[in-house]
Amino acid sequence: xxxxxxxxxxxxxxxxxxxxxxxxxxxxxxxxxxxxxxxxxxxxxxxxxxxxxxxxxxxxxxxxxxxxxxxxxxxxxxxxxxxxxxxxxxxxxxxxxxxxxxxxxxxxxxxxxxxxxxxxxxxxxxxxxxxxxxxxxxxxxxxxxxxxxxx
Amino acid sequence: xxxxxxxxxxxxxxxxxxxxxxxxxxxxxxxxxxxxxxxxxxxxxxxxxxxxxxxxxxxxxxxxxxxxxxxxxxxxxxxxxxxxxxxxxxxxxxxxxxxxxxxxxxxxxxxxxxxxxxxxxxxxxxxxxxxxxxxxxxxxxxxxxxxxxxxxxxxxxxxxxxxxxxxxxxxxxxxxxxxxxxxxxxxxxxxxxxxxxxxxxxxxx
Numbered sequence: 001x002x003x004x005x006x007x008x009x010x011x012x013x014x015x016x017x018x019x020x021x022x023x024x025x026x027x028x029x030x031x032x033x034x035x036x037x038x039x040x041x042x043x044x045x046x047x048x049x050x051x052x053x054x055x056x057x058x059x060x061x062x063x064x065x066x067x068x069x070x071x072x073x074x075x076x077x078x079x080x081x082x083x084x085x086x087x088x089x090x091x092x093x094x095x096x097x098x099x100x101x102x103x104x105x106x107x108x109x110x111x112x113x114x115x116x117x118x119x120x121x122x123x124x125x126x127x128x129x130x131x132x133x134x135x136x137x138x139x140x141x142x143x144x145x146x147x148x149x150x151x
Numbered sequence: 152x153x154x155x156x157x158x159x160x161x162x163x164x165x166x167x168x169x170x171x172x173x174x175x176x177x178x179x180x181x182x183x184x185x186x187x188x189x190x191x192x193x194x195x196x197x198x199x200x201x202x203x204x205x206x207x208x209x210x211x212x213x214x215x216x217x218x219x220x221x222x223x224x225x226x227x228x229x230x231x232x233x234x235x236x237x238x239x240x241x242x243x244x245x246x247x248x249x250x251x252x253x254x255x256x257x258x259x260x261x262x263x264x265x266x267x268x269x270x271x272x273x274x275x276x277x278x279x280x281x282x283x284x285x286x287x288x289x290x291x292x293x294x295x296x297x298x299x300x301x302x303x304x305x306x307x308x309x310x311x312x313x314x315x316x317x318x319x320x321x322x323x324x325x326x327x328x329x330x331x332x333x334x335x336x337x338x339x340x341x342x343x344x345x346x347x348x349x350x351x352x353x354x355x356x
Contacts, residue, residue: 012339013291021191042279062287070279072286075340 002081002093005074005105006032006043012073017061018051030056034071036103039110041078043069072108084121084128097128165225172224172235173217253326253333257310262325264296264305291337295325298335304328308336319344 007028010016019029033045044067048056059066083098096118104112152160196205224231273286280286299305309323320343326336 008341009287012288014294015290038276040275040277042277064281065279068277068279069287070273070275070277072273072275072280073288073339075342077343 001034002079003076004028004032005034005041005071005076005078006030006046008076009071009073017056019056020049020051020053022049035068036110041071041074041105041108041110043071070108071105074108075106076104078103078105084123084126086119086121086126162225165228166221168228168232169221169224172231173221175235251310251312251322251338253308253310253336255333257308258326258328258333259307259309259323262305262307264299267305267325285339288339292325295327295335295337298327300329302330306333308333312341314343 021027021029030046030048032043033047035042035044043058046056046058046061048060050056050060057066058069062069079093080101080103081095081097081099082101085095085097087096089095098118098121100116100118102114102116103110196208200208268284271284271292272282273280281289283289285292304327306326306328307323308326309321312320312322314320320341322338323340323342324336324338326333328334
C-alpha cells in the first residue's frame with residue numbers, strides 16, 4: 001500500500017524510534033504489515049533494525065500488543081495499486097499500475113472504498129505488485145554489502 | 152600570443168575561478184539539507200568500515216575526485232561564472248514555514264478532563280488497543296496534561312494548514328488555555344480537504 005500509517009503514529013506521539021536505514025529504497029528503516037479485518041485497520045507486523053543493530057518487531061514498539069495493533073490514530077486515504085505495471089517512476093509511490101484501490105479510513109475504521117482504472121497493460125510480462133526498480137545498500141558490516149546497486 | 156599561451160592563460164583563470172567558487176561554497180554559502188545523505192553515509196562508514204577502506208574513500212573523495220573535477224571545471228569556467236552570477240543575482244527564495252501555533256480563532260469547544268477522557272476511550276473488538284484515554288496515543292495525552300496548572304482550560308481546536316504537497320488541510324486536537332491564551336497543544340488529527348468549503352470545520356474557517 002502507498003501510505004505509512006505508522007508515521008502518523010510517530011507524529012501524534014511525538015517520538016520516533018531510531019531505525020537503521022539499510023538502503024536508499026527504505027529511508028524510514030522499517031516495513032509494516034497491515035491488515036483490514038471487519039473494516040478496521042490493524043498493524044500486524046513490523047520488520048526493522050534499530051540504529052544500534054538490534055532487530056525490532058511489533059513487540060518492540062507495542063510491548064503489550066505483539067500480535068495486532070488497532071490503528072485508531074489514522075485518518076487518510078490509503079492507495080493500493082493493483083494489476084500490472086503501466087509506468088515505472090523511480091520516486092516515492094509514483095509508479096502507475098492498472099488500477100488503484102482507495103480505502104478511506106477514519107480513526108482506523110474503513111468508511112469508504114473505490115477503485116480507479118488507470119488503463120490496461122499491453123505487455124504480458126509487465127510486473128505485478130509494487131516494487132522499486134533499483135536501490136543502493138548503505139554500508140553495513142554483517143551482510144557485507146557496500147554501496148552495491150541492485151536492480 | 153601563441154595558442155599555447157592563450158590556452159595556459161585561459162586554464163589559469165579557470166583554475167583560480169574554480170578555487171574561488173569552491174572556497175565560497177564551503178565557507179560563505181549558507182548550509183542547507185543537501186549534505187544530509189553524505190553525513191548519513193559518512194557516519195555509517197566510520198562505524199562499519201576498516202581503516203584501509205576509510206583511507207581509500209578519503210583519497211577518492213577528498214583528493215582524486217576534487218582534482219579531476221577541478222581540471223574539468225577549469226576548462227568550462229565561463230559557464231561556472233555565469234551559473235554563479237545567476238545564483239547571486241536571482242537567488243532561489245526559500246521561505247521558511249512559520250511553526251504552527253494555535254490561535255484563539257481556532258478554538259472549538261471547552262472540555263472537562265473527565266468528560267474528555269471518558270469520550271476518548273478507544274474500543275476494539277479484537278482487544279488491540281489499551282483501555283485508556285486516546286488508546287495507543289495515551290502517552291501524548293498524559294504529556295499534555297503535565298502542562299496543566301490550576302485555572303487552565305482544555306479546548307479542542309481546528310486549524311487550517313497546508314500539506315507538504317501544497318494542498319489544503321485541517322489540523323485538529325487539544326490545546327491548553329493558560330490565562331485565556333492558547334499555549335501547549337497536541338495535534339490528534341489531520342485531514343486533507345477537497346475543494347469544498349462545507350468540509351472545513353467551524354474553528355478552521
